[in-house]
Structure formats: structure tokens, C-alpha cells
Amino acid sequence: MVSPTDTSDVIVTADAMLGSKSIATIVIIIAMQKEALPLVTAFKLSKDIDSSFPDGVPWVWYHGMYKDLNINILCPRKDPVFGVDSVGTVSASLLTYASVQALKPDLIINAGTAGGFKAKGANICDCYIASGVAFHDRRNPIPAAKQYGIGLQKSFATPNLISDLNLKVGKLSTGDSLDMSEQDYVSISANDAVIKDMEAFICWERR
Structure with missing residues (x-):
């Protein structure tokens, strides 16, 4: 959420x-x-x-x-x-x-499942809960639309869930491609993402 x-x-x-x-x-x-x-x-x-x-x-x-x-x-x-x-x-x-x-x-x-970045501390079989979400391939250079395209949002804090299930916490970046282009990598790094997936942002879209 x-x-x-x-x-x-x-x-x-x-x-x-x-x-x-x-x-x-x-x-x-x-x-x-x-x-x-x-x-x-x-x-x-x-x-x-x-x-x-x-x-x-x-x-x-x-x-x-x-x-x-x-x-x-x-x-x-x-x-x-x-x-x-x-x-x-x-x-x-x-x-x-x-x-x-x-x-x-x-x-x-x-x-x-999601991809994780070892440089950010992610390892195979780690279980994460997203602390925030953003897009990395919804690019629009128009100034006002640029931030909309990225859509960076914070998640609700769930300290009990994290503690009870011993989950890792990190920012998540969503895109529609399984591979990662050079521009995607730049955007994911700018989003400070630890994990990368292809669907999760849709559950956070603003109402």
C-alpha cells in the first residue's frame, strides 16, 4: 500500500x-x-x-x-x-x-518474484517488502510529465509485518521489460531501487 x-x-x-x-x-x-x-x-x-x-x-x-x-x-x-x-x-x-x-x-x-541488486544488499531467495515504488521505463521529457512518469511514492509502514516475517525492506522499481537497458539502469539507480519487477506499481497508482 x-x-x-x-x-x-x-x-x-x-x-x-x-x-x-x-x-x-x-x-x-x-x-x-x-x-x-x-x-x-x-x-x-x-x-x-x-x-x-x-x-x-x-x-x-x-x-x-x-x-x-x-x-x-x-x-x-x-x-x-x-x-x-x-x-x-x-x-x-x-x-x-x-x-x-x-x-x-x-x-x-x-x-x-523480482530481480534484486547485489550491490544494494539483495541476494537470491531474499524476501522483500517495498518501502516505495516508482517506474523506470515510463519516460516523458516534458517537465511536469517527467515526475508523473516516474511516479515515485512511499509505501505505508508495516513494522509488525516486517518484524514477524523477518522481511528485508527496499525501494522497488517497475518496468514492462524483463531485460534492463542502459537507460533503465540509469533510471533504476536514480530511483534508488533495491528490487526490480514488472507489475507491482499498479497496486500503488494514485486514486
Whole structure:
């Protein structure tokens, strides 16, 4: 989650944002179905048959109850033409929007694998939670549009989650390419990113 402003020095916690509202329905967006299956198994979720989503979309929806929580895991699944995972911000944005409209979640989590930079302290199999997010390939040289394109935003502080799960914390940079061009590297460095992915920013886009 992200705080309403990226310029304030005030630390906004998730608890403060939610107030007294309890979390009953959770949506977890995961780009690749293989990444999702361990959670599907752990939570004993069922694959949806009578989908609440538009006809013809390749998305897959797993859902079920875990204790008192309504857990929903959604994946873009395979592209019907090319047969590869529908990764990237376009598929993730559409899926997240449709999930919000159909399921009315109290909490949205974007989870999955990401690249990490060893020079910033990241190692294979590390688990990170993003302290902030930005784009590294949404480039626009027009002065006002440049900062919009980068979209740098702070995340809500989640100290209990970080402590309980022993998570690392670092800034995340999102882009639609798996490789990293020289210009991408410059932008990622400017974003001070520790981890790089292809979807996460869409869950932080300003409302």
C-alpha cells in the first residue's frame, strides 16, 4: 500500500489508514500461475468455475476461506495467442481493476518474484517488502510529465509485518521489460531501487 502523498515526511502506517475497519476480504495479484500454486495449496483454495469476470479473459481465480479471511488469488494466466505468461503492467492493471470491482477487497497484495541488486544488499531467495515504488521505463521529457512518469511514492509502514516475517525492506522499481537497458539502469539507480519487477506499481497508482 502507498501513502496519499510522496512528499510528506510523516510515516503513515497501514493500521492508521485502516482505522477500526477489519480486514475480511483479501485479493492477492500474482503475475504467474506457477508462483501462485504454493499459496493455493497452502490455503486449500478452489479454482473458480463460474467466473465473475468478463467472458473470454484468460484470468484465473482461486478462492476460499482461511480462518475468518476470504482469500482470493488472481493471475493473468497464459496469453491465448502466444501461450506465455501475461506479465507486465497492462495485464496486471486490468486484472486488479476488475478484481476491485467484482470482489470489493479490503486489502490488495501484489506478490511474486523480482530481480534484486547485489550491490544494494539483495541476494537470491531474499524476501522483500517495498518501502516505495516508482517506474523506470515510463519516460516523458516534458517537465511536469517527467515526475508523473516516474511516479515515485512511499509505501505505508508495516513494522509488525516486517518484524514477524523477518522481511528485508527496499525501494522497488517497475518496468514492462524483463531485460534492463542502459537507460533503465540509469533510471533504476536514480530511483534508488533495491528490487526490480514488472507489475507491482499498479497496486500503488494514485486514486
